[in-house]
Amino acid sequence: MGPAGSCCGSPDANRRFHRSPFHADIFRSFSWSANICGRKKWLFFPPGQEEALRDRHGGLPYDVTSPALLDSHLYPRRGLCSPALELTQEAGEMVFVPSGWHHQVHNLEDTISINHNWVNGCNLANMWHFLQQELRAVQQEVSQWKETMPDWHRHCQVIMRSCTGINFEEFYHFLKVIAERRLLLLAEGTDSGAMEGGAGSGLGPHQAAFDVSRITEVLASVVAHPDFQKVDTGMFSPRPEELLQQLEEVVASTASL
Numbered sequence: 001m002g003p004a005g006s007c008c009g010s011p012d013a014n015r016r017f018h019r020s021p022f023h024a025d026i027f028r029s030f031s032w033s034a035n036i037c038g039r040k041k042w043l044f045f046p047p048g049q050e051e052a053l054r055d056r057h058g059g060l061p062y063d064v065t066s067p068a069l070l071d072s073h074l075y076p077r078r079g080l081c082s083p084a085l086e087l088t089q090e091a092g093e094m095v096f097v098p099s100g101w102h103h104q105v106h107n108l109e110d111t112i113s114i115n116h117n118w119v120n121g122c123n124l125a126n127m128w129h130f131l132q133q134e135l136r137a138v139q140q141e142v143s144q145w146k147e148t149m150p151d152w153h154r155h156c157q158v159i160m161r162s163c164t165g166i167n168f169e170e171f172y173h174f175l176k177v178i179a180e181r182r183l184l185l186l187a188e189g190t191d192s193g194a195m196e197g198g199a200g201s202g203l204g205p206h207q208a209a210f211d212v213s214r215i216t217e218v219l220a221s222v223v224a225h226p227d228f229q230k231v232d233t234g235m236f237s238p239r240p241e242e243l244l245q246q247l248e249e250v251v252a253s254t255a256s257l
């Protein structure tokens with residue numbers, strides 16, 4: 001909810017009502033945003049373009065329309081960025097934000113909107129890629145203590161969790177919960193054709209099989225990641241390697257779906 005004129009460029013209004021500086025959505029999720037009333041101007045940049053908008057210290061701008069970006073000493077790669085994709089969202093209209101697209105939003109009128117974010121089989125790999133990037137950024141930031149801290153890797157996971165909201169262990173748990181639901185749904189389906197209203201609440205066998213194949217790819221990468229290998233998975237049930245093997249078997253058997 002925000003008054004006319006609020007966006008990244010009017011910090012006072014943002015603090016009280018509305019704040020959407022230049023960003024990509026949490027975990028590189030998809031989002032939709034529906035305008036109940038009012039109008040908003042959106043500026044979009046396809047994934048990767050934000051690299052050209054970084055300042056010389058590697059930081060992203062708060063407001064991509066700020067005159068500060070014309071300073072080529074501070075923003076040396078600004079000229080390499082293509083112009084923003086611009087759109088105006090009217091009352092009653094809904095905008096879909098693709099995974100990993102950076103954007104910023106400006107209220108042209110007093111505006112109320114509702115939005116929702118989600119991850120599914122189509123952007124799960126983007127989420128995993130993002131988490132790896134976040135961990136690398138943390139590790140770089142605290143690299144000077146690597147030799148003197150016995151628990152350095154564990155602390156990096158703690159810092160990552162506090163900055164990003166999730167660590168590698170929780171990401172595994174997330175994959176596990178979804179994988180088990182999809183496996184149950186596929187098993188029920190082969191049983192009696194009882195897919196409708198089953199454990200997946202309306203998901204069909206094709207989507208369940210698709211999700212299982214995407215989760216399998218991502219989990220294989222998680223299990224092979226040197227930092228995940230440092231996580232104590234002794235108490236996990238199932239063990240990540242066992243879940244991966246089970247998923248790989250199901251992927252092989254549902255390949256014909």
Ligand SMILES: O=C(O)CCC(=O)C(=O)O
Binds near residue numbers: 031
């Ligand atoms: O409406 C806004 O100010 C921000 C919406 C947004 O960033 C989104 O839906 O991803």
Ligand SMILES: [Fe+2]
Binds near residue numbers: 023024025031097103
């Ligand atoms: Fe957003």
